[in-house]
Amino acid sequence: MIITTGFDPNPEIILRARRLAEHTGTAFAPRGRLSIPKMAERYGDAEILVILQEAVRLITPDMPAMEFHPSMGFVRAKRILKGEPDPIIEAAAMEPGDSVLDCTAGLGSDSLLFSVYGGESSSVTALESSLPLYALLLEGMREYVSGQPKVNEALRRIRVVHSDHLQYLRSQPDKSVDIVYFDPMFRVPLTDSSAISPLRQFANDAALSPESVAEAVRVARKTVLLKEKALSGEFARLGFTELLRGSSKTSYGVIRN
Secondary structure (H helix, E strand, O other), X not given: OEEEEXXXXXXXXXXXXXXXXXXXXXXXXXXXXXXXXXXXXXXXOOOEEEEOOOOEEEEOOOOOOEEOOOOHHHHHHHHHHOOOOOHHHHHHOOOOOOEEEEOOOOOOXXXXXXXXXXOOOOEEEEEEOOHHHHHHHHHHHHHOOOOOHHHHHHHHHOEEEEOOHHHHXXXXXXXXXXXXXXXXXXXXXXXXXXXXXXXXXXXXXXOOOHHHHHHHXXXXXXXXXXXXXXXXXXXXXXXXXXXXXXXXXXXXXXXXX
């Protein structure tokens, strides 16, 4: 992966791009007047993260550009701020101030919900094993401006970590976080969403392992939460109690400690 800017970037954008490249151990490539295909050809890398004034985009061959945006997470976050219930918060039995470990961050929408509801005294750690997604998420969480100050504050509070979730869980003390959350990429997608399709090429599509769940149970003080397709055999295989949600195509499974 290489990191670059748009055309004619100001010094702040260049600094952001260089800082992110250094942090992620990737290369910063000055854009000049090169097109993205020409950059890929010159630098021999087709995965390109573009830092812009008001956006960050991950561009890969034969796929739509993926731009950081909370998507439906933003809509749900605004509802939470209005005091409305949200199924992920209810399933997790989360309380303001709780700590959350999101083991499969993706684009961070669920981490945002936990951070919004948890408030300033909570802590949310979002793990992402894919380096391109991690870089997109890290920069997006730092710089995205939603128009809702409390949503912006919640994004900035999220700690983004580049790590495999099993490796990270093994390093954590017993009962060191209130809630551990898994949202593994469905191996057969429910929809051909334009937002999800580019994500699939980076996401780890391996089945969640019993060892990961066992480590999560050890680390969690209150709840281990799994999102899966409704009536999926994964809940029983991994020891979760499924919480069916009417006609919803997805369910949450819980293990209470």
